[in-house]
Amino acid sequence: MSLDTYLLESQAAHLDELKALLRIPSVSTNDAFKADVAACAEFVCGKLRDAGLTAKVYATPKHPIVYGEWLGAPGAPTVLIYGHYDVQPPEPLELWRNPPFEPTIEGGNIVARGATDDKGQMFAHVKAVESLMKTHGKLPVNVKFLIEGEEEVGSPSLDPFIEAHADMLKADVVVVSDTHMYAPGRPSITYGLRGLSYFEMTVRGPSYDLHSGLYGGAVPNPINAIGTMIGKLKDENNRVLIPGFYDGVQELDADERAELNALEYDSAAFCGEVGIPHPVGEKGYGIVERLTVRPTLDFNGIWGGYTGPGAKTVLPSEAHAKFSCRLVPAQDPEDIVRKVVAYLESIKPDGVQLEVRPHHGNIPFVVDRSAPAMKAAFRALERVWGVRPVFTRGGGSIPVVASFKRLLGLDTVLMGFGLEDDRLHSPNEKFAIANYYAGIKASAFMLQELAAEG
Numbered sequence: 001m002s003l004d005t006y007l008l009e010s011q012a013a014h015l016d017e018l019k020a021l022l023r024i025p026s027v028s029t030n031d032a033f034k035a036d037v038a039a040c041a042e043f044v045c046g047k048l049r050d051a052g053l054t055a056k057v058y059a060t061p062k063h064p065i066v067y068g069e070w071l072g073a074p075g076a077p078t079v080l081i082y083g084h085y086d087v088q089p090p091e092p093l094e095l096w097r098n099p100p101f102e103p104t105i106e107g108g109n110i111v112a113r114g115a116t117d118d119k120g121q122m123f124a125h126v127k128a129v130e131s132l133m134k135t136h137g138k139l140p141v142n143v144k145f146l147i148e149g150e151e152e153v154g155s156p157s158l159d160p161f162i163e164a165h166a167d168m169l170k171a172d173v174v175v176v177s178d179t180h181m182y183a184p185g186r187p188s189i190t191y192g193l194r195g196l197s198y199f200e201m202t203v204r205g206p207s208y209d210l211h212s213g214l215y216g217g218a219v220p221n222p223i224n225a226i227g228t229m230i231g232k233l234k235d236e237n238n239r240v241l242i243p244g245f246y247d248g249v250q251e252l253d254a255d256e257r258a259e260l261n262a263l264e265y266d267s268a269a270f271c272g273e274v275g276i277p278h279p280v281g282e283k284g285y286g287i288v289e290r291l292t293v294r295p296t297l298d299f300n301g302i303w304g305g306y307t308g309p310g311a312k313t314v315l316p317s318e319a320h321a322k323f324s325c326r327l328v329p330a331q332d333p334e335d336i337v338r339k340v341v342a343y344l345e346s347i348k349p350d351g352v353q354l355e356v357r358p359h360h361g362n363i364p365f366v367v368d369r370s371a372p373a374m375k376a377a378f379r380a381l382e383r384v385w386g387v388r389p390v391f392t393r394g395g396g397s398i399p400v401v402a403s404f405k406r407l408l409g410l411d412t413v414l415m416g417f418g419l420e421d422d423r424l425h426s427p428n429e430k431f432a433i434a435n436y437y438a439g440i441k442a443s444a445f446m447l448q449e450l451a452a453e454g
Contacts, residue, residue, distance in 0.1 A: 083122025
């Protein structure tokens with residue numbers, strides 16, 4: 001039987017299996033669901049074995065990791081497929097049209113918690129491998145699966161697991177489907193993500209809160225100090241003033257810049273969606289560039305003094321702020337930390353003490369679009385959807401992608417099958433059933449195409 005015929009005839013079974021997976025309430029943030037998370041790991045492990053792989057559940061300090069492999073293609077590339085089986089809490093429950101862990105078919109979508117993030121997308125790869133094994137008796141490349149149960153709680157066990165099993169996880173490329181397509185019917189490949197450096201700072205003035213009438217004007221005010229410092233972080237063109245912040249940052253070449261800016265992006269719709277009168281940002285760059293390929297510095301929270309109801313004329317002893325820098329290739333998170341701290345110390349107003357605490361960070365990444373795996377993914381998506389995929393860059397960070405690069409030296413192909421309006425993390429999360437089926441086929445085709453690349 002041909003692969004196409006098998007996939008068509010197996011659609012009902014593949015959907016039923018996805019429903020069974022979605023019924024397991026694998027909420028990783030709540031220990032009340034710990035047994036369900038463990039049961040979900042066993043379910044996924046069983047499906048990998050059913051697909052013809054050797055698979056095992058590995059215990060971690062929190063939730064299990066599932067690993068599976070088929071290494072019967074000596075000399076062929078090895079693909080490491082990553083996904084996660086844990087899900088966000090379903091609350092608020094009253095906003096769901098149906099119980100969140102009872103999958104419901106609504107207008108061509110399957111609605112349930114985890115439908116698109118990430119059970120449906122992850123399971124498409126499992127079914128793709130199974131389909132190739134059923135129709136060909138083997139795979140065209142070597143395949144490894146790494147499926148975790150802690151993604152929604154920050155993956156605390158993942159990096160230690162990767163470090164401890166680096167030899168087992170050796171591969172040529174990583175494939176992740178935990179993102180969305182460019183638009184319905186228009187597949188995309190994300191070839192770059194920004195990195196991150198995150199900070200919290202505290203400014204201290206007097207040893208205790210003071211009466212602003214008795215002491216104001218003669219005692220340093222930590223809130224005023226933070227405001228002064230913020231005002232010295234960017235110029236009138238929204239360019240970051242920290243010395244060395246842009247060291248090594250290169251402009252896109254003309255072709256790539258034109259390609260990104262040619263993406264169908266409606267400025268008015270963007271402003272309407274977020275409720276602003278017009279876009280702002282670094283002068284000389286369009287919205288897409290500002291959102292994806294330029295570094296940023298933004299404050300995420302600021303507090304101090306009295307914030308309760310009514311008035312309290314207090315001069316606070318402390319003020320605090322949290323801020324983040326989104327980074328692009330050539331910017332190293334640790335180097336940015338040193339430069340940010342040094343600059344903040346240099347602009348600190350007289351009379352206050354400053355403490356800056358780096359919180360966490362991720363490295364930026366860009367994958368060469370001409371790499372064999374990228375070309376294989378491009379051809380696979382084009383075969384399935386019948387249109388040329390869009391290459392995009394993302395403005396956020398995906399920590400696991402940085403982990404694979406840092407710990408294993410592997411690039412990641414991000415080929416998502418979800419849609420932007422799939423309501424991940426929200427009530428009535430959905431996944432288009434057609435995209436689930438297409439994702440299975442695209443995953444199978446990519447393995448074939450990667451074998452052809454050699």
